[in-house]
Amino acid sequence: MIGILHRGVALVLLLALGACASKPYSPSDLSAASFLQRSLQQQSGPILVEVAVPGRAETKALTGLDLYKQDIQPIWVKVTNNSKVMARVSHWSIDRHYYPPIEVAYMNRKPYSKEAYSSMERWFYETGLPRRIPPGETRAGLVYTTLTPGTKGFNFDIFSAQKAYNFTFFVPIPGFTPDYIDVDFDSLYPSEELVSTDVAGLQKLLESSTAPMYPTNAQGDGLGTPLNIAIVANRKALRRSLLRARWRETTDDDPSTEFSRQQRLWNRPPDGIFYLSRADGNERISMGLWLSPWQVDGEPVWLGQLTYGVDDRRIVAQFLNPHGIAADIDNPQRFAMQVFWYSQSLRAVGYVSGIDPAPRDKPRSTFYGREYFTDGRRLVVYLSEEPVAMGDGEIVYGRDMMRRITGGND
Amino acid sequence: MAMTNLRAMPLALCIFALLAFLQATPAATAETGRGERELFKGQSVPPPNDRLHTNSERDLTITTAVPSAEETKTIFGKNLYIRNIQPVWVQVENKGDESLFLTPMGLDPAYYTAREVAQRARSNDSEAPANASYEQRGLDRLHVAPRSVVSGYVFSRVDEGTKSFNIDVVGNGKPYMISFFVPVPGLKIDHYRVEISKLYGPEDIREVGMAELVEELEKLPCCVRDKAGKDKGDPLNLVFIGSVRDMYYAFMRAGWDETETIYGASLLKTAASALMGDAYRYSPVSSLYVFDRSQDAAMQRARTSIHERNHLRVWITPLLHEGKPVWIGQISRDIGVHFTWRTITTHKIDPDVDETREFLLEDLAYAQMVSKFGYVGGVGPAGYDAPRGNLTGDPYFTDGQRIVIWVASEPTSIKEIEVLDLSPFQTGAIGN
Numbered sequence: 001m002i003g004i005l006h007r008g009v010a011l012v013l014l015l016a017l018g019a020c021a022s023k024p025y026s027p028s029d030l031s032a033a034s035f036l037q038r039s040l041q042q043q044s045g046p047i048l049v050e051v052a053v054p055g056r057a058e059t060k061a062l063t064g065l066d067l068y069k070q071d072i073q074p075i076w077v078k079v080t081n082n083s084k085v086m087a088r089v090s091h092w093s094i095d096r097h098y099y100p101p102i103e104v105a106y107m108n109r110k111p112y113s114k115e116a117y118s119s120m121e122r123w124f125y126e127t128g129l130p131r132r133i134p135p136g137e138t139r140a141g142l143v144y145t146t147l148t149p150g151t152k153g154f155n156f157d158i159f160s161a162q163k164a165y166n167f168t169f170f171v172p173i174p175g176f177t178p179d180y181i182d183v184d185f186d187s188l189y190p191s192e193e194l195v196s197t198d199v200a201g202l203q204k205l206l207e208s209s210t211a212p213m214y215p216t217n218a219q220g221d222g223l224g225t226p227l228n229i230a231i232v233a234n235r236k237a238l239r240r241s242l243l244r245a246r247w248r249e250t251t252d253d254d255p256s257t258e259f260s261r262q263q264r265l266w267n268r269p270p271d272g273i274f275y276l277s278r279a280d281g282n283e284r285i286s287m288g289l290w291l292s293p294w295q296v297d298g299e300p301v302w303l304g305q306l307t308y309g310v311d312d313r314r315i316v317a318q319f320l321n322p323h324g325i326a327a328d329i330d331n332p333q334r335f336a337m338q339v340f341w342y343s344q345s346l347r348a349v350g351y352v353s354g355i356d357p358a359p360r361d362k363p364r365s366t367f368y369g370r371e372y373f374t375d376g377r378r379l380v381v382y383l384s385e386e387p388v389a390m391g392d393g394e395i396v397y398g399r400d401m402m403r404r405i406t407g408g409n410d
Numbered sequence: 411m412a413m414t415n416l417r418a419m420p421l422a423l424c425i426f427a428l429l430a431f432l433q434a435t436p437a438a439t440a441e442t443g444r445g446e447r448e449l450f451k452g453q454s455v456p457p458p459n460d461r462l463h464t465n466s467e468r469d470l471t472i473t474t475a476v477p478s479a480e481e482t483k484t485i486f487g488k489n490l491y492i493r494n495i496q497p498v499w500v501q502v503e504n505k506g507d508e509s510l511f512l513t514p515m516g517l518d519p520a521y522y523t524a525r526e527v528a529q530r531a532r533s534n535d536s537e538a539p540a541n542a543s544y545e546q547r548g549l550d551r552l553h554v555a556p557r558s559v560v561s562g563y564v565f566s567r568v569d570e571g572t573k574s575f576n577i578d579v580v581g582n583g584k585p586y587m588i589s590f591f592v593p594v595p596g597l598k599i600d601h602y603r604v605e606i607s608k609l610y611g612p613e614d615i616r617e618v619g620m621a622e623l624v625e626e627l628e629k630l631p632c633c634v635r636d637k638a639g640k641d642k643g644d645p646l647n648l649v650f651i652g653s654v655r656d657m658y659y660a661f662m663r664a665g666w667d668e669t670e671t672i673y674g675a676s677l678l679k680t681a682a683s684a685l686m687g688d689a690y691r692y693s694p695v696s697s698l699y700v701f702d703r704s705q706d707a708a709m710q711r712a713r714t715s716i717h718e719r720n721h722l723r724v725w726i727t728p729l730l731h732e733g734k735p736v737w738i739g740q741i742s743r744d745i746g747v748h749f750t751w752r753t754i755t756t757h758k759i760d761p762d763v764d765e766t767r768e769f770l771l772e773d774l775a776y777a778q779m780v781s782k783f784g785y786v787g788g789v790g791p792a793g794y795d796a797p798r799g800n801l802t803g804d805p806y807f808t809d810g811q812r813i814v815i816w817v818a819s820e821p822t823s824i825k826e827i828e829v830l831d832l833s834p835f836q837t838g839a840i841g842n
Contacts, residue, residue: 092772
């Protein structure tokens with residue numbers, strides 16, 4: 001009797017497995033995909049590049065696979081080479097951790113029969129973006145990148161003999177609205193409220209009592225974490241620099257930004273909150289930014305908070321240990337400076353004073369209960385739209401200031 | 411002519427250069443005598459001072475030391491290596507009049523702050539993090555004022571074998587970017603000498619010009635073999651031209667890890683026991699054979715999971731081109747695990763081996779380590795619908811080309827890379 005039962009169970013299992021493994025593979029026609037209608041185009045010299053990024057549902061409709069669930073995001077790229085020499089596309093420039101097409105197919109082989117997998121592998125292989133584009137010709141295909149939340153920003157390089165063409169794209173993704181999208185930056189300040197200054201003037205301004213030191217809570221009776229960064233950049237330069245340095249966008253309802261969004265400066269929550277995550281841990285650096293009414297030589301100044309947090313939805317987890325990682329707000333500041341520098345976005349950099357120091361053994365507390373310590377420095381970065389080599393960044397607010405802030409002991 | 415060049419640049423010299431380079435530098439030896447009392451006055455915890463490495467450039471002198479897992483335990487009282495944390499002691503001396511910034515991100519783009527280390531080093535969740543202990547020893551200042559010295563530990567991620575890192579110091583004008591290659595104690599490196607220097611005698615080695623180079627490369631075996639030399643495996647689709655040192659720099663800069671096969675199997679045990687937490691980055695690669703011997707060096711680059719990794723094996727040939735050794739190699743990209751009769755389990759490789767080959771070119775190019783590249787034949791094409799099989803039965807298809815990469819001795823931007831058309835030299839030969 002038991003033997004019959006066992007055989008019965010085995011038969012059911014076999015049938016179930018057989019049903020799974022016989023699933024046919026049925027992708028859609030890439031050339032007819034609707035997301036291609038949102039394509040963006042850029043030209044550099046003789047090279048024309050067109051890109052489009054399918055959202056989650058569109059990716060599923062195209063490939064038959066929920067690739068977003070596997071942290072894989074396809075990008076469609078079309079390159080026309082109007083030069084006289086072979087152009088070589090660099091997949092690496094889009095994402096150094098890109099997945100080759102057949103790997104994506106192989107990762108998803110399980111539910112398919114051998115024949116179905118075979119046609120899936122072929123589809124992925126044939127729709128992949130070729131690397132070599134002969135002179136006068138056009139090639140198009142998909143590149144499989146690691147999923148990034150929010151706007152898909154990426155670089156794309158093409159190199160040929162001792163020449164390189166560099167492109168940067170920002171592609172909005174359906175279903176994700178970054179917080180800054182709803183801010184009408186142009187009407188935040190009437191023209192009479194705008195204050196114009198120069199590089200030296202900004203230091204005076206930031207160190208004067210005119211400059212806010214902290215945001216407050218909504219009632220105005222509690223202080224938030226200090227405004228320990230000032231960024232000078234137009235909106236395009238800021239956005240490109242954030243992309244180059246791999247800062248991620250957030251949405252208004254992102255629970256991990258809850259406390260940041262409770263803070264008010266010039267009667268409003270941050271205009272945008274961005275973060276950097278550790279690849280091998282759950283720590284993250286958060287940067288909340290407000291557009292200020294100040295302008296340095298016509299470029300807007302942003303005031304912001306750099307803080308350290310733990311990438312944990314259980315917000316309370318971040319505060320169980322008030323003297324832990326999150327209390328350190330100077331290290332995220334150092335990290336941010338280097339991130340902008342290494343990602344070739346830093347035109348100029350300096351430190352000014354303007355925040356009351358709080359030593360490690362006498363930390364200060366915010367209205368939401370977080371303790372922090374700081375040496376009282378404010379980081380000032382001037383960001384560039386075009387890449388700046390590390391050696392071309394300038395140090396402003398020179399060493400006299402450094403001595404003044406640190407008492408000459410630095 | 412060939413013999414003259416041979417005498418001018420024997421292979422052994424290249425190997426000696428690497429060995430000399432892997433040893434403590436003369437400057438380091440000089441510093442050693444000064445001892446901790448003078449050099450580290452005021453430092454509560456000195457580094458292992460017998461292995462200091464010093465480099466000077468213009469107004470800057472940088473000294474570094476990397477404590478081993480055991481030494482780290484002595485200094486910090488915790489086994490940090492097991493948490494993937496490797497402290498690197500750094501001292502920056504600014505003799506100039508300009509303010510400079512040390513940027514530890516050059517050492518490791520994901521270095522840990524003192525408090526992150528404290529948090530990770532705890533034995534259990536209820537243990538309070540020893541923040542002060544790490545903050546005191548950690549390098550907490552980026553600013554290096556004129557005529558001042560800054561020193562302390564930077565907490566990086568673990569590298570075994572050789573710790574390769576850059577110390578970058580930026581200010582107004584040209585940044586200082588100084589590379590250090592520091593052997594981490596506990597791992598023996600002498601195997602290197604034994605393994606490679608015995609391969610060829612002076613009579614085997616010869617210098618070849620471009621035409622002869624292409625001809626010789628196309629005659630080299632198409633594929634790797636098994637130990638018996640019988641069955642053919644993965645295609646040998648890589649050629650490098652570069653000194654041992656250039657090769658080493660290039661792969662380190664591009665983020666590749668050594669594997670134990672560089673040094674021979676005895677090292678495997680050392681590496682595996684020293685690592686534990688991060689063992690898979692250095693896990694062994696199987697031996698494949700060319701010239702009747704297993705690979706002279708193997709490198710790997712871990713990706714997102716243990717099943718996804720790029721493997722690369724190289725063999726040094728008896729050829730020299732423009733005085734530099736010529737290497738032949740094989741690369742494969744693991745895309746999963748499958749079962750075989752021979753080895754029980756093995757990694758499934760991406761059958762599109764040309765894709766993997768081109769990835770490597772890009773990987774080295776973005777590390778600024780490629781000066782020129784071109785293609786030769788020798789592998790023989792195999793189409794998508796008529797693939798060949800490797801030793802574990804995985805199919806692969808290829809255009810049959812070998813990429814020839816001239817490894818740069820100086821950082822070379824992608825705009826400066828020369829693309830060589832080697833087709834006029836191609837012979838159409840396919841290696842056996």
